Every structure is written in C-alpha cells, then in structure tokens.
Amino acid sequence: MxxxxxxxxxxxxxxxxxxxxxxxxxxxxxxxxxxxxxxxxxxxxxxxxxxxxxxxxxxxxxxxxxxxxxxxxxxxxxxxxxxxxxxxxxxxxxVVVPGGIRAERGAIADALFAMTAPGPGPSVARHVAKRATLEQLREFLIHRSVYQLKEADPHTWAIPRLEGRAKAALVEIQADEYGGGAPDRMHAELFARTMRGAGLDSRYGAYVEQVPAVTLAAVNVMSLFGLHRRWRGAVAGHLAAFEMTSSMPNRLYGDGFRRHGFGADTTWYFDEHVEADAVHEQIAGRELAGGLAEQEPELAPDILFGAASGLLLDDLVACHVLPAWKSGRTSLRVP
Amino acid sequence: MTGRSDDDVTSRRDRTRPTIVTCPDGPILVRGDVQIVDDMGSIVPRRRTTVALCRCGASTIKPYCDGTHKAIGFSAP
Structure with missing residues (x-):
C-alpha cells in the first residue's frame, strides 16, 4: 500500500x-x-x-x-x-473488566459470553439491515476494510507464544479464517470479493486515507496485542469477543446487502461468517481463552481486558458512525 | 530412536477418530470424518473441518448453528 x-x-x-x-x-x-x-x-x-x-x-x-x-x-x-x-x-x-472471575475454563468462557451478550441498544448491524443507504453500505465496507483485508493476521502472531490446548484452538480457528488451505476461501479474500461486488477498490489499504482515528484505533488495538508476547492473553480475549459478536451481526449485514439487491457472490463473506463464527466463538471462548486461563492463570485479567478493549472500540466506532448516518452525514474523513 | 510401537499407532487412530462435543447451553461441535445427511439421506454440504450443529432449534441455517441460542436464552436440558 x-x-x-x-x-x-x-x-x-x-x-x-x-x-x-x-x-x-x-x-x-x-x-x-x-x-x-x-x-x-x-x-x-x-x-x-x-x-x-x-x-x-x-x-x-x-x-x-x-x-x-x-x-x-x-x-x-x-x-x-x-x-x-x-x-x-x-x-x-x-475499559470495564468484570472482577472476581476465576481462572477456570468454564468461568472464563461464561464471563466472555456475558460480556458479549446481545443487547437491545442501537447497533450498526441493525442499521445496515434495515435502513442503510447504498452509500452507507459502501462506507461500512470501507471502515471494515482496514482490518478485514488482513483478517486474522494480528491474532496469528500469538500462535508461537501459546502451547497445548490453547495453541491447538487458535490454530484450528485461524486455519478456517485462512480458508482451510484454499486461497479463494480466505476470509480476507471473501471480503475483497464483497468490496468489488459493491463497486469498491479491494486493494489492501486502499481506503486508509478515508477512515477516521477511531477506525484505525480498532485495528491498532489488535496490533498492540498481537505484536507483544506479554499480551498473549489479551489476544485470546480479543479474538473470543470478536467471534462472539460476529454471527448474528453478519446475518444482518448480509440482509442489508440483499435488501439493496446484491447477490450471493457479494454476500458470501457475511453468510460464511454466520456459520463460521458460531463455531469459532465456542472454540475461542472455551478452548483458547478458557484453556489459556487454566494453563497460565495469571493471564485471566489480560484475557478479559483484551475482550473488553475490543468491545469498547467497537462501541466507539458505532458511536461515530451511527450519529453521522442518522443525520445524513458521511462517517468518513472529509479532506 | 525407537521404532513405531503399537501405542503410537493407537494414539494416531484416536486423533483422527470423529469427536462430538456438546457446548454448555450451545451447539454440538463435530470434528473428524463425519458425513452429515438430512432425513432424506441427502448429504448436507460441509464447508469446514469443524462444524457446529444447532441444538436450540432456532438457527436460521440448520442443521448448523448461527449463534441464535444466545439471543433466545437457550438452556440445554
């Protein structure tokens, strides 16, 4: 880029x-x-x-x-x-991290599922499904593209820093993210396909210039965790929270694109994530995050901090994007 | 260095044997060489190595899980 x-x-x-x-x-x-x-x-x-x-x-x-x-x-x-x-x-x-959570597999998974439980508040996913204009759908893809065109990469850095059950779980998830060996099924490539379907430039980094600080921060937090071995717990927690807040929103994203007449080739990315992330959230919550907490109990607070940080930045992105869209403004940077 | 023992062969077979995991209040994870068929005997396409089967009955992509169990507060029997 x-x-x-x-x-x-x-x-x-x-x-x-x-x-x-x-x-x-x-x-x-x-x-x-x-x-x-x-x-x-x-x-x-x-x-x-x-x-x-x-x-x-x-x-x-x-x-x-x-x-x-x-x-x-x-x-x-x-x-x-x-x-x-x-x-x-x-x-x-x-960030608000729940306290008093035992460093035990079931307790960590339960805490992560509770932190990510679907809420009734305003959501980008519901807006995309029901109300977003075509231009807002394109803006949505532009925000997401900064991460999604390198989807899975920041968390992959944690693989050599883990062992045993937690490592096997992360590899199992990441192998699926990377298409199980088929380059055209890599999630980043499916996202590029969706961008092209929506008439956007799918080259890596093509829209960095247009995204605001908060969108970059949501990507930077993954790099912060991924680039430092001391943050391996946060990587596990971040990935678990990411997967746990993915299946149902992706169904709504797909609905938004179908509402505008886009076909299965363009919505493939979203449809794929409805199914894939319902698998990944179980593995990430129980085997990766929960497994890591049992292997290295002192990392339990970091696991929850990583999850909470990702959720906070998701909220901040929504707090930027939704008011802009609701008042008819662009959510992108205006040069 | 030692030759391959019977234990090695057994453990290798165990590793490729299908496994089914029931997730607490969640789906059924299926790993390994398992064919999923519907009630007419038709093969259900399987697109990933590990799949999650719906256990709450509310998934929109049955037989696979789409996470809806969380939205309806499913509690496994």
Whole structure:
C-alpha cells in the first residue's frame, strides 16, 4: 500500500522518516511525547492513531517505496513504545473488566459470553439491515476494510507464544479464517470479493486515507496485542469477543446487502461468517481463552481486558458512525 | 530412536477418530470424518473441518448453528 498523508506533526515526522535516507531523528520521541500530552483523547486522535497504524503496518505488508529495514529500526520502535504506552493507559481508563472471575475454563468462557451478550441498544448491524443507504453500505465496507483485508493476521502472531490446548484452538480457528488451505476461501479474500461486488477498490489499504482515528484505533488495538508476547492473553480475549459478536451481526449485514439487491457472490463473506463464527466463538471462548486461563492463570485479567478493549472500540466506532448516518452525514474523513 | 510401537499407532487412530462435543447451553461441535445427511439421506454440504450443529432449534441455517441460542436464552436440558 501507499503511505497515507500525515494528519499532524507526529504522523508527519513518522512518514517523513520512512521516506528519508537517514535514520530516525532523535527528536522523534519528543514529538511523540508532545503529541500525546496535547491530545484530549488518544483513542480518537487522528495524528496519534495514524502514526501508530503506520508503525504497526511495517510488521504486516509494509508500504511501497519504504525499505523493509524500518520494521526493527530502534528509533521508530522508541516512538512506537511512547504511543503504545499512551494507548494502553487510555484503554485502562475506559475499559470495564468484570472482577472476581476465576481462572477456570468454564468461568472464563461464561464471563466472555456475558460480556458479549446481545443487547437491545442501537447497533450498526441493525442499521445496515434495515435502513442503510447504498452509500452507507459502501462506507461500512470501507471502515471494515482496514482490518478485514488482513483478517486474522494480528491474532496469528500469538500462535508461537501459546502451547497445548490453547495453541491447538487458535490454530484450528485461524486455519478456517485462512480458508482451510484454499486461497479463494480466505476470509480476507471473501471480503475483497464483497468490496468489488459493491463497486469498491479491494486493494489492501486502499481506503486508509478515508477512515477516521477511531477506525484505525480498532485495528491498532489488535496490533498492540498481537505484536507483544506479554499480551498473549489479551489476544485470546480479543479474538473470543470478536467471534462472539460476529454471527448474528453478519446475518444482518448480509440482509442489508440483499435488501439493496446484491447477490450471493457479494454476500458470501457475511453468510460464511454466520456459520463460521458460531463455531469459532465456542472454540475461542472455551478452548483458547478458557484453556489459556487454566494453563497460565495469571493471564485471566489480560484475557478479559483484551475482550473488553475490543468491545469498547467497537462501541466507539458505532458511536461515530451511527450519529453521522442518522443525520445524513458521511462517517468518513472529509479532506 | 525407537521404532513405531503399537501405542503410537493407537494414539494416531484416536486423533483422527470423529469427536462430538456438546457446548454448555450451545451447539454440538463435530470434528473428524463425519458425513452429515438430512432425513432424506441427502448429504448436507460441509464447508469446514469443524462444524457446529444447532441444538436450540432456532438457527436460521440448520442443521448448523448461527449463534441464535444466545439471543433466545437457550438452556440445554
């Protein structure tokens, strides 16, 4: 993908570093610290979240015309550490983690299912099913595309950090995410197919420029957990919560696209997830998260924190998107 | 290094043997080489290695689970 345009002094410093011949300027860490101090809310800060997104992307597919060596550049890692610390603090301030949950398989699975229980409140899924315009359906896909075109990748990083039952569970889920060996059934590829069906550009990263900070934050939290071994518990919890809030919403997403006349080829992605994630949520809740809690009981709070962080960011995305749509505005960035 | 013992062969066979797991208040997970057929004997397409069969009766994609048991508060007998 192409490097996106800067959204402030910090992202400008990161992006200009990646396109320069020299190393990271020593002042970059100070620029990062300054950006954090003056940010009213790092979760919704375009400059901070874009900078973090760009730094994380070096570990996925990278950017065209940016040297691979930047991935492990000590100067950039120092910048990333400043941003991640602030990101984690912001999550800790906002996230509500249920207390008194035993580090036991059934208790952890029950807690995760309770945290993700379907609620009656406003939801993007219900809006998509019943009311979304064609343009809003396209916006929905654009928001989702930042993650869905690399679907499963952030959680895959946890595989070598797990063992036994939890590892087998994560591999079982991820193998299905990656199409069980068939490239055209990979979930990321099914999503690309849906984008093309809706007349969108399905190239990786094509719409990063258009998505707001909160959409990037929902992806960045997965990278934060995935890139650090110490957050393996949070990866398990995040994935479990993600799977547990997927089957029924995906049926509603499919309904929204069918309502606009799209055929089975375009709704395949959603139909696939209705079935797949009803399997995955059981494995993720009981074998991955529950299994890990029994193997490493001290990770139980991290498992619940990972789940709660993902749910918080989902809520923040909905709180951004729904009011915009209901008042007839775009939920995307307006240049 | 030792040769392959009978125990190795047995445990390998156990690993490929189908398993059925009833999830508490949830679906039935089926792993392994199992053909799913309807009451007319027609094969139900199976698109993944591990499948979840509906146990609450409310799924919209029966025989597979779609998570609806959570919305209706299904409690397994």
């Amino acid at each position: 192409d490097l996106p345009g800067a959204r402030g002094a910090l992202s400008a410093a990161v992006i200009s570093t990646l396109t320069s011949a020299g190393g990271t300027p020593a002042a970059a860490v100070e620029v990062a610290g300054h950006a954090i101090r003056r940010s009213p809310d790092v979760l919704l800060d375009d400059d901070v979240q874009l900078a973090l997104f760009v730094l994380d992307e070096l570990f996925y597919r990278g950017f065209s015309d940016v040297a691979d060596e930047w991935e492990w550049d000590p100067g950039l890692l120092a910048v990333r550490a400043v941003l991640e610390e602030a990101f984690e603090s912001a999550l800790r301030e906002r």
